[in-house]
Every structure is written in structure tokens, then in C-alpha cells.
Amino acid sequence: MTKQLPRLALTVAAAAVLFPFLALFTAALQPQSNLSPGLSWPSDPQWGNFATAWTTAGFGSLLKSSAVIALGVVPIALVLATLAGYGLATMRLKAKGPLFALLMLGLALPYEAIVIPLYYDLDSAGLLNTYWAVILPLVGLFMPFGVFWMRTHFESLPKELLEAAAVDGANSWRTLTRVLLPTAVPALTTLGLLYFMWAWNQFLLALVLIQDPAMRTAPSGLGKFVQQYGKNIPLLSAGTFIVIAPIVLVYLLFQRHFIKGILQGAVK
């Protein structure tokens, strides 16, 4: 019994996660005239819905801009978060406490509040309607969490590691690149994956800061299926699969590292 219990719990948990996807999948295959698809396998599965959704929303260019934005944000944000986390964790700085507190304030700030000022700032910088208009603010918005994450990681390492590096005459750059970073791969992968997902799904900034609909992010394509007085649920479901597919793929590729990174945090 005790052996079966965890298995049962896991099965229930897996079912709870898979069930919405199943509902989404069956809804995606219903004929478009179906106004409120329930959970039933359609008698005539409409595989064409995926193609229709793709062309209606123009997912080709939307996925591309999501990719450009995500791949632009992730490396810059990872480098900055690593350096800041390293400094805050290992170095003696005068205003370390207040500095960290200031960064943490960013976690509590709803970013929706800064969208309008951001619009005018970027307008005066001439960056509106470029991918940079989304990439740069996102890097900034992701910093509080990333710095917190990397600082926690570097602090969790034994002090002896740093001392040994210092005794061997490594300067702080060498300590970071040769000693600390190799241990940080799981943490960095996890953070990178989260950043990728957040940037990929970023919607509001792309909507407000980029005028050209073709340059917006993938989730904005879903809006095509929602109208003022109703929505096309089958196509909306099919579109949802198209939007989440790349994230699922990236996750599957990095799955092992992701779990390692999460567990590392758990032990600490």
C-alpha cells in the first residue's frame, strides 16, 4: 500500500496536468461551427484547423518575432544576472544591502504601471517599433528575479571553494569563469529556460511598443480568434498548441538540467 500510494498520487497529478491539454486538443479538432465544444472526441476530426489557424493568425512571422525577442533577451539577461548575482554574493560592497533591497523592489512592481512612460521614453530614444523596444525593457524587468536567483546559487556554494581559488591566486574573473560557473550550469539553464518562456509569451509590451502587427509576439496571434461577441474556440485551441509547441520543445531538450536547477534550490 505504502508503495502504491506515491504512484497513485503521481498518476492523479499527471492526469490533472494532462486533462486540460486533452480538452484543448479535442476542442482544436472540432468543426469551426461548434460554439461550445465540450470534452468529446469529434466524429470528424478537423486536422485542417491547425493549418487554418496558422494562416489566419500569420503565426509564421509571429513565431519568428517571438524567437528574435526571446533569443535576444536570454543571453543578455543571463550575463547581467550572473555578474550581478556574483558580486552581491561574494564581494564586499558598501551599499550591498540597500542595493539588493532596491532590486527586490522590482519584484513587487507591477510592470503594467510603467508601460506608458516606457512608450514615451522609447519614442524619444527612437527605438519604438523595433525588437529592441521589447528586448531592452524585458532584460531590465527580468533582472530582479535573475539576480536573486543567481545570488542564492552563488551563496549556496561552500566558502572553501572561493578561498581555495584565492589561495591559488585566481582573480575574481578567473574565480567566476573557471570555478563558479561550471557549478552554475543547472541554475543558469533553469533561469534561461524561464526567461525564454516569459519573453516568448510577452504580450503587453509587444502590443504597445510595436505598431506593426507582424512584428508582435506569438500570443498576440490568438487575439485573431477572439471577437467582440464571441470566439472561435476550435481555432483558438489549435492556435494555442502552435504557440506553446516551441516552449514545450525547448523544455524537453533541457528537461534534465531544469529539474536539477529546481532541486538545487529546494535543498538550499
Added chain:
Amino acid sequence: MKISRVLAGAVLVALCGTACAPGASKEASGAEPSGPVKKGVTDEKVTLKLVSTPESGAAVKSVIKAFEVKYPQVTIEYEDNSVDDYNKALNLSLASDQAPDIALLNSVGTTVKDGLVLDLSRYAKAYDWDKTYPSTQLNQWRVAEDGSTLGTGGLYAAPAGFSLVGVYYNKAKAAKAGITTPPATLEEFEDALAKAKKAGELPLQLGNQQGHASFAIQLIGQSADGAEKAAQWTFGQKGATFDTPGNRTAADRLTAWKKKGYLPGSANGTDLQTAVDKFTKGRGVYFVDGNWDAEKIGDKLGKDAGFIAFPSPKATAIGTSVAYAISSKSKNADAAAFFLDFLHSPEASAAEFRAGFMPADLTAAKPQDGTVMKDIVTAWGRVNEDNGLVGFNNNATATMNDKLTATTQELLANRTDTDGFVKAIQDEWTKTHG
């Protein structure tokens, strides 16, 4: 995700209301054109950018094609965005350097107040728009100088297609319940509902998750009070009040219907689309909804689908137009206005009708006999004859839709009464127009 989106929208609207207004309006008042209007287009090559939403854009795309065939020197670039996103981003887009020339205006909102779109009065005069359209249709896009009172003042958009809200009914179910002639007054309508109930049918299908009970309330109210009086309130004109005998009757009737079991018990938890779905599956003899769902209902119910203007000796309907405005920043305003004038041409009217809207030129509407579209065209004709089109109460202020949603839900849930309902709505109105 959903919550953050809603929140984001609210923040944007709030910020825009306060922050972006002053700067923008100064800019625009300087750009207001004057002098005589150049009608038509020259041979010069012109490119115009038009932004819209998919639901109204479908028709406009074919209008553009017809226009470009006739006037090949004009190219119109079309762009669209889903309605929520569109409304959120429109003001910023009009204020930006990439402003479109022609923009769909879903509501007057702060767009006019901020001076982002042109006063079209000069063009209206040059093209005789007030002779083309009944006054109730054009008045919805007239804005007084305060930027929030409608119905008088400059004209800021030209209508393309129209929508109207009336009563759908299931002909087969009605006949089975012994309702032989469509009701013509509120009393007859109530009799019909009672007959339907007796026959074991659901008398009135309703989804009120998004507050669509307000349609029924407005229709009862305005058919008793008269379209002109009702319109004054939706326009926010001084001295208007929601506390009218008509609106009181409406709230009374709705609560009574709920008690008698004329409405579905789950109305407050059902959204409009699900209600449409249920109605097309035979649950409900009557259903108050707009012509935007005519295709869905006609497809499923076929010849059983019927439509009437709300039962009343003088026909009224809730309705508005898909209307297009010209950006204050447009360098080709004359050409843009010429396109707006084309929106009531026979070609454009036919395209609007194909996309499910009532066209400006009703002769272009050629529905097949026995279809629900035929009924809708007939109802639309009656409403126009009686000049009975009234804008949505939900658009009376920027927050009225939320208030109507909340209070109609309370009304159906027995949490408030007619007094409380009427007062809450009028208080909300006073906040903007008082």
C-alpha cells in the same frame, strides 16, 4: 495571464485618461484643418493606411478592393488587430509617427477628446452625409466640445455598416407553444413568454456572464420611453436620467421573469456565446441578441430562425455602426474622406451586407426569402422608419459596461431591487456626465 491582461488594460486606460490627454490635444488643435474641401481624388498617387478589427475588417477589405479598382491611383493598406488589443492600442497608435490615415472607431472614448481624429463636419457637408444617413445613426458620432457629451457637435466618424439588437425566436417552438403571431407590444410579449412556459419550453434564453441582460432592459426601457429620450441618456446629455418609468418597468419585468422561471437559472454563469449555442440547440423560444450572431443562428436553426425588432408600437433597436475616423496626422485627409464617402456606395453596401452588417444603402441588402437575414432586414427597415436606433447603454460612459454587468447580475441574483439598480446606474452616469 488573464488577470494580468485585464489589469494591464485597466491600467492603460487609466493612465491614458489622465496622462496622455493634455499633450496630445494641444498638438491636434493646431492641426485642425479649415477652408474648402477638395472632393474626390486627383490623379496623384496616394497611399492610405487603414486599421480595423477582424469582425468589421472582413467587409472593409472587399470595400477597399472595389475602391482601388475604381480609383487605381489610391492604394489602401489594411491592418487589423483583435478588438480588445485594438481598443487598447488605438490612441497610442494614432499619436505615434506611424499613425494610420483611417481608423475604425469602436467608441468615442478619449480618442476624440485627445484630438487624435479629425472633425469631419466639413466633409459631411460637402458629401451631404446628413441626407444619406438618418440622424440617429450619425448622431452617435457627434461629440460636443467637452469631449464626452455625444449627439451634438462635430462629426468624428463616418458609418460603414450597422448592427442592431433585437429578438430572435425559434419559429418551430413558438408555433408548438401556440404563439401564432409575433408579439407587437410588451404585454403580448409577456403573454408569449407565459405560453412558452406552459408548453414546457424555456421562454427566454439569456447569458448574463458579460451583462447581456442589459440588452433586454434597454429595449424594454427605450420602447416605453421613446428612442429620442433614451438616446439623450446614452449620449450623456445634461439633465438626462436613467430613472424613467420605462427603465423601472424593465428592471421590474426582468426580476419578475426570473421569478416565474422564464429565464435560465444559470444565466449569470453563462456567456453570450454559450447562450447562442443553447438557443441554436433548441433551448429557448426567444433570445435577445444582435445581428452579429445571425449567421451562427441561421446556420443551425435554418428556416426555424426568426427575428423581430423588440415588440413595441414604435420600433426601436439598440445599435451602432462600424464607423471610420480620419487621423489628425493624416497627410491625405481629403482622399481618406473620399474613401469614407465610398462606404455608403452600392458596392460597399453589398460588401457590408455579405459580412453580416446592415448596409447604409438598404437596396443593396438582398436576403433570401425565409431566412433570418430577411427578418433582420425587415426589422432594420422598421427601426429606420421610426428613427428608433439608440446606441448601447453600455457605452454611455467608459465604465458603464462593467457597472451594467455587475448590477444586472445582482438583479438576477436577487441581491438588489429596481430602486437599487436604477440608482446605481444613474450614479455611475453622473460620475462622468453630472
